Structures are given as structure tokens and as C-alpha cells.
Amino acid sequence: MYSIKKLNNAQITDLARIRANAYPAIPLPLEKHAEIMNIQNEYDFMNFYGLFSEENLIGGMRLHDFEMNLLNQKIFACGVGSIAVDLLHKKEKVALEIIKFFIYHYKERGASMALLYPFRPDFYKKMGFGFGTSINQFKIKPCDLPKGNSKKNIKFLSKEDAEEMCRFYNSIVNITNGLIEKCPKEFESLFNLESTKIVGYKVDNTILGYLVFYFQKGETGSFLVNDIFVSQMLFKNSEVFLELMTFLNTQSDQIRYVIINTHDENFRFALNDPRNNSDRILVSVHHECSTQGTGIMYRVINIPKLFEDLKDHNFNNISCKLKLSILDSFIPENGGSYLIHFNNGNSLLVENDDFDVELTMGIADFSSLITCAADLKSLYKYGRVQLSDEGYLNILNVLFSSDEKPLCMTDF
Template identity: 40%
Template sequence: MSEIRKINNEELKEFVDIVTNAYPGIMQPIEEMKEATIKRFSERQDQDESLDFFGLFRNDRLLGGMRLHYYQMNLFGNFISVGGVGLVAVDLLHKKEKAAKELLEYFLSFFLDKGINMVLLYPFRPDFYKKMGFGYGPKMHQYRITPDSFPLGPSKSRLRFLSLIDKEKVRDCYSRYALKTHGMFYKTDAELEGMFKNPEIRIIGYEDNSEIKGYIQFSFEKRSQTNFVYNDLVIKEMIYETPEALLEISTFLHTQADQVNRIVWNTQEEYVHFLIEDPRNGSHNLLPSVYHETNLSGVGLMYRIINVHGIFEDLKDHNFNHVSAKVKLKIKDTFLPQNNIELILHAHNGWLEIASNGDYDVKISLDVSDFSSMLMGVVTFKELYLLGRTEISNSEYLETMNRLFFSIEKPRSISLF
């Protein structure tokens, strides 16, 4: 019989041992490093209200654990509470004993009990979590751009290096951006502190009337063990509220050409190639027939709606594109039986109400994973239909359903957990 509960500080050592074996690529079995990790985990659990560590115990022995996160996310202009999970790890001697499945089930029920309707994670394998009902978020694109491809503006006079004393100004800048951007989380205190404590990270901000209106967080990465002047500049985070802020930051990047080989930029922006003069990544690869390789792309953050009724309550102030229709929605959820439901939605000029029963114009059916992605605006109903991922009882309503769930703005998130 398993017990899942919050790990106390004395048990964190056992958890760190499990994590070290589960993630050998990022955790080294060096005693000093393990002690530092235990100390960091203990401090985070004691001082950071945005997370907790949980463990799965059998016969009083810790077999695995996870880190749960409590976030606020912008959902079409309204911030809602969402849950996250990270660092899921199972003892190597107890793999394939359903421990990970039990941890994930607890994760979902934990946040359901808190009245939270959506959870998120970064998958170690996207297909594994897709089967558990998690839907794909927006892709991340990695560009490797020559510095002089960034626009060169007339000035970078409003840029300066930022330090810990600028923490609240950076928070204000980030929060204003998050308020305007669907999918963004509020930055936690620990995330903000971490930006300034890492000695490898530099932060440069654009200041206008004593306010930070944009900033870039970056580090340098060696490209050669023998040539010390051969480096890449890696952008960790770049926020800009105005075109003026972006232009000065771009000017800074442009002027690094004598010291930097490539700018490495991981971004969810789809239109980066309109900003930079040469978006090619240096591979010189061509896709048929003459399409120049510009970037790598990957899927990462995944969304999961765990309470369909609840998420529509979260969206009660959101207008669904002024569409009027009566829709029977069938959600397939094999991992959460209580979420495997049918309900009727009445849309009146874009305002949705859930009806307990009654007539409807059209019935649509889809898996909760695809529903989660569609509702977030990652993919359209029509795209899912053409890919065979959804069903509709009357194809004459295809465009109406597409408009109903269409979002002009795809979600963005740069929070890592």
C-alpha cells in the first residue's frame, strides 16, 4: 500500500539520492554537490511558497518523489491558479512498479481538491504524457544568429547593467508583460532572486523614466577549448514592452559581432525572421526545394484540463469570438474518469453558458489532450478536424466551431519548473 505525502527535510537526502540516479545527465554523484542540492531543496521548501516536495512511500521506504508548483497563469487576460509538476523521479530498483503513475495520479487529484482546473508539466517523453491527457503547448524555436543580423539602431544609451537593487523594477517590467500576454505566469520570488544570484548570468535593462521597459538575461558559451575568443552569446530571457526597448537591445546584440560567433535565442516568437536580417543558423542546409534552414524546433510545455466544467467557469469573462451556437461537447478522458463527460454549451454572441440539458445544433468529440491544446489556442478546431483528431456531427458547422474556439494569440511561457 502506497502513501504519498510531503517530504520532510530529513527525507530530502533520500530523495536527492533518487534524483541523482534518475537524472545522471544533470546531477553528479559527488558528495559536495549532493549536499548543496539537499541544502537548496530544504531552503526552497521552507522559504518558497510556490512549491513543495512530495514522496511516495511503501513500507515506510521512499521509492520516488516529485516537486509540485503553485502558479498564477494569464488565461486570455484573466489570471487563474494552475498547478505544475517537475522532478518526477523513481528509485532505479523500483522502476516499472507503477510508482510514477501513482505520483501523477496524486498530482492531478491534489490540484483537483484545491479547485484548480488546469495543470502543466515539461515532459521527459511527450508521447507518455499525451496518453495521460496532456496536450502540446506552443513550440520553442532555437535560432543561432550572427550578431550583425540584429537591427542596428541609432542608440543604446538607455541600456545599463542591472543588479539585485533593480529586482523590483525587473519584476514590474515582467509583470506588465505577463498581464498583456496569454499563457504567461507571474514570476515567483525564487525565480526573481535566481536571476541575480547566478554569477554566469548578465542582465542588461532598457530604462525609460526610471522604469525598466525591457531587459535581456544572457550568458556566454565556449565554442572551442583552444580559442578563447570563440564564444556564443546565449539569451536566457528577453522581455520588451516597446519597439524602442527591442531596438536598443538589438543594437547591443548587433555590436557584439567582434567578440561573439552566434547569438543563441530560444523563443516562442513565430516571426523572429522578420526582425533579423539573416535568419539562417549557419548549417547551410536546404530543405526541398530552396528553403534555408533557420532554426530547430521542439515541443515542451504541456497543458491538461482536469476539470472541464471548472475551466469554463474560469473563462466566464472571456468572449468566444461573438459566436452564437448550441454545442454538445464530448470529452474523452481515460485517465480521469470524472472528466470523461458530455456537456452542452450555449454560446450567445460569444458568451458561454453550460446547460444541464436541452437541444443542440452540433456535437463535437475530442480527446482531453487535444481539447486542452485547442482551448489554450495552440491549435485550431479545424486543424484538429483535418488531422482526424476530432469529430463533428454536422460538417456545415466546421467554420463556426473553428471561430468559437479560435485564438488570435497563441500562449507563451518562459517559466521553467
């Protein structure tokens, strides 16, 4: 029989050994793994749990408490990371038990949404996690970035700016679907890596945007060929954006490419030339301009609690009586049919059997739909959902739509 419990510091060192073997591509000594994992002593929203077979630790994970903006409503959500299984106990359903514990642990604590970054998207989709917004990686010559009239407000930031960076970031969380609140310590940690550089748009003591980046050598290894890799970019408005881009544009004398990761596929419209210099031509003369990757995954773990969390959200002024039938083989009690009456966009779960249309889908696709990572028309087109009356497709597509897909700038 397996048991799972929170780990003390000594047990975290044991889990570090398992983690080091589970992630051999991370070139860190065991002591460094243990040092990184001791962060649970610094953050009260982050804890390590281990799975034991009798008295032997054979796997573990890191759990995160989150305050997340979902459709402009602050909800309690949860995340899991650093899932590791002892090499001697692979294929013994250890990871399966870890994820089940994670879901039930937070369901009991009142969370409605779970998040993770998948090493195997197919593995977690079978467990009911739906795809989130993709990342687009652009590889641009500095001269092809927009150049504004000024970069006078761009300054290098230091650890003393961490609290102000956090204040600015959390102000964007309040208006951005999907973002997760952070604390100043998380920004302080950005300055601990010597290779990381951070510039910000700063007027007096107020930060209205920032870039987190580092330099990397080109493939040849020549010290004369260097790129800038932008890992984070956040800005309040177009004026701030243009000054940040001007800063990058003016690095063209020493920088070959600027590599930017962004959730926004429309970033290409800001560029003079969006091509990534691969010289690849796709079908019918389409130039490759970015590389796309799927990452963050979402899972609704308690549907009634979710609609309680979203009680103040307006579902685009739609009035409709919906029977939502959810298939969830991993957490069966989360599946079943729910009657939701929408009145001018306000939602209410009801007990009667009065409905206009039935929408049937798996929990993974529903999780992508409710976060607005996917739209209903696309899911219907590809056969991922069933409707009892196709005439309601446009109505329900509007009901579940948003003008922005969910963003996630939290690594865990």
C-alpha cells in the same frame, strides 16, 4: 500499497538521493541536489511530496501553485516538476501514481489546468497532457540582428533591480496568454549564477524590457570563439526591442553567434538573414533558419471549473449551442459530454440536450485547443477531432481561436 505525503526537510534529503540517480546527466553532488530542493522553505507556492511503499520513500515530485493568464483571465493552475523514481522501483507504476496524485490534489483545491515539462512527451500525452507552444531556437550572426538608432537606455541590471524586473514581467503577464505570475525572489535567483548576465531597458528606475544571457565557447574550445546564449527576452514595445537588438548587434567584434530561444516563429522577419549557418537546404531550396522543440504541456483537469474560470472570456462573439464530448481514460470522471451554449461569445454550461453541433476529441487535444496552442482546423485536418456537422468547422475554429499562442517563461 503506496501512500503520498508532503516531505519534511530530512525526507527531502532522501528524495535528493533518488533525484541524483534519476537525473545522472545533471553533474551535481548529492549535497547540491539537497540544497536546491530545500527551496520549499523559501517559497510557499512550492512543495515536495514523496511516494512511499510502506515506510520507504521510492519516488517524489515538486508541486507548484500558479496564477496563470489563460485567455486574459487569471486562473489558479498547477505545475509538477522534479519527478523522480528510485532506480530499484522502475516499471512499478510509481510515476503513474505520482501524476494521478498531482491531478487529484489540485482538482480538490480548485485548479482547472495542470502544466508540466515532459522528459517523454509520448508518456504524458497518454496521460492526457496536450502539447503547448513550441520553442524556436535561432542562431544568428550579430550583424544580422536589427540595429536601431540607439542603445542609450540599455544598462546592466543587478539584484537590486529584481523587484522592478518582477513588476515589469507581471505587467506583461496581465496581457499575455499563458504567462504565469512570478515573485521578486524568482528574479533575485537569476543573479546567483556568476555566468548569467542581465541587461535591461531602464529609464530612471523603470524597466521596460530585459535580456537574460550567458557566454558559451564555440565547439573548438578556442577562447577566441564565443557565442551569446539568450535564455530570456521580454520587452514592452518595438522601441525597447530595437535597443536590445542594437546591444546584441554591436557585439559582433567578439561574438560569433547570438542564440535566441523564442516562442515566436515570426522572429525571423526581424532578421536580415534568418539562416542558422548550418548550410542545410531542405526540400525545394528552403534554408534551415531555426530549430524547433516541443516543451510545456497542458492538461485540463476539471472541465466545468475551466468554463467557470473563463466565464468572463469572450469567445469571439460567436453564438452556438455546442455539445463537447471529451475522451479521458486517465481521469474518467473528467470525460463525458458537456452542453455549452455560447451567446455573443459568452459561455454557459447547461443541463438540457439542446445543441447545434457535437465536437468529439481527446482531453490532450482539447487542452491544446482551449489554450490556443492548436487551432481547431488543424486538429480536424489531421483527424484529431470529429464534428457531427462539418458546416460548423469555421464557426468553431473562430470560437476557439486567439491572436496569440500561450507563452510560458517559468521553469519548474
